[in-house]
Amino acid sequence: MSTIDGLPPLREVIATHGLVAKKSMGQNFLLDLNLTAKIARQAGDLTACDVLEVGPGPGGLTRGLLVEGARRVLAVEKDARAMSALAEIAAIYPGRLEVLNADALAIDPLAHLTPPIRIVANLPYNVGTELLTRWLTPKAWPPVWSSLTLMFQKEVAQRITASPGSKAYGRLAILSQWRSEPRVVMELPPEAFTPPPKIHSAVVHFEALPEPRFEANAATLQRITATAFQQRRKMLRASLKGLHPEISDLLESVDIKPTARAEEIDVEHFCALSRALDAA
Numbered sequence: 001m002s003t004i005d006g007l008p009p010l011r012e013v014i015a016t017h018g019l020v021a022k023k024s025m026g027q028n029f030l031l032d033l034n035l036t037a038k039i040a041r042q043a044g045d046l047t048a049c050d051v052l053e054v055g056p057g058p059g060g061l062t063r064g065l066l067v068e069g070a071r072r073v074l075a076v077e078k079d080a081r082a083m084s085a086l087a088e089i090a091a092i093y094p095g096r097l098e099v100l101n102a103d104a105l106a107i108d109p110l111a112h113l114t115p116p117i118r119i120v121a122n123l124p125y126n127v128g129t130e131l132l133t134r135w136l137t138p139k140a141w142p143p144v145w146s147s148l149t150l151m152f153q154k155e156v157a158q159r160i161t162a163s164p165g166s167k168a169y170g171r172l173a174i175l176s177q178w179r180s181e182p183r184v185v186m187e188l189p190p191e192a193f194t195p196p197p198k199i200h201s202a203v204v205h206f207e208a209l210p211e212p213r214f215e216a217n218a219a220t221l222q223r224i225t226a227t228a229f230q231q232r233r234k235m236l237r238a239s240l241k242g243l244h245p246e247i248s249d250l251l252e253s254v255d256i257k258p259t260a261r262a263e264e265i266d267v268e269h270f271c272a273l274s275r276a277l278d279a280a
């Protein structure tokens with residue numbers, strides 16, 4: 001069967017290289033190359049960009065990124081079993097694909113790339129949210145990357161794009177919407193993956209804003225939102241009391257009712273609170 005790039009179909013790649021999916025590595029592979037090319041297109045024009053892909057596995061999305069014209073792809077994969085399959089892709093795209101056999105949480109792959117940088121990944125849930133938090137909270141802004149295009153559980157995608165007052169609204173929505181413009185660009189049913197996971201998935205595309213919507217220190221904002229949403233049903237004067245002895249006064253100074261709950265407070269007011277806490 002012919003494929004978009006002349007390489008073997010992914011089922012054959014998996015059989016040849018013994019890449020039976022491991023649950024412990026969060027492996028649910030995308031085997032439809034038309035679908036992976038479509039995901040790659042959601043990242044925008046790749047032709048003048050370096051792309052960081054985390055967790056390429058057998059390389060379906062990697063091949064999509066290269067077919068869509070990525071200037072250069074750096075693929076970071078923890079599972080050593082995938083290296084031989086990825087080397088075959090690198091061989092037909094000379095100088096355009098570099099593969100690192102590493103844990104993406106243990107290294108800083110962005111240091112290996114030249115801006116403009118786009119990040120594209122289909123990662124296990126816990127790794128994805130941890131990396132997202134890191135990419136959204138560097139001290140300085142704008143970051144080295146210009147966009148993120150990431151697959152999440154649908155429920156996590158809803159948390160990222162949620163508005164104040166909704167059940168899904170929390171720390172992830174605030175960190176994401178503070179410094180970027182996240183939007184859900186695709187939804188995928190379980191059958192799109194091999195093996196199929198129990199949940200539905202969604203691709204979220206984040207464009208980095210040139211500057212944060214409101215001034216705040218990333219570490220303080222993270223601390224406040226983590227504390228406030230840990231007990232989301234409690235009034236803020238109670239949930240945040242460990243942060244400052246006069247927390248009610250501090251809340252009132254930025255127009256937040258001390259009796260309000262975390263889920264009612266928008267990004268602007270969380271940023272104002274974070275500035276007030278830093279100043280106090």
Ligand code: SAM
Binds near residue numbers: 025061077127
């Ligand atoms: N991108 C491939 C696709 O779409 O078919 C694979 C997706 S699979 C959901 C997640 C991939 O991330 C697996 O190949 C897994 O081995 C890899 N992975 C898991 N944890 C990782 C980590 N900490 N660093 C790098 N890769 C990781």
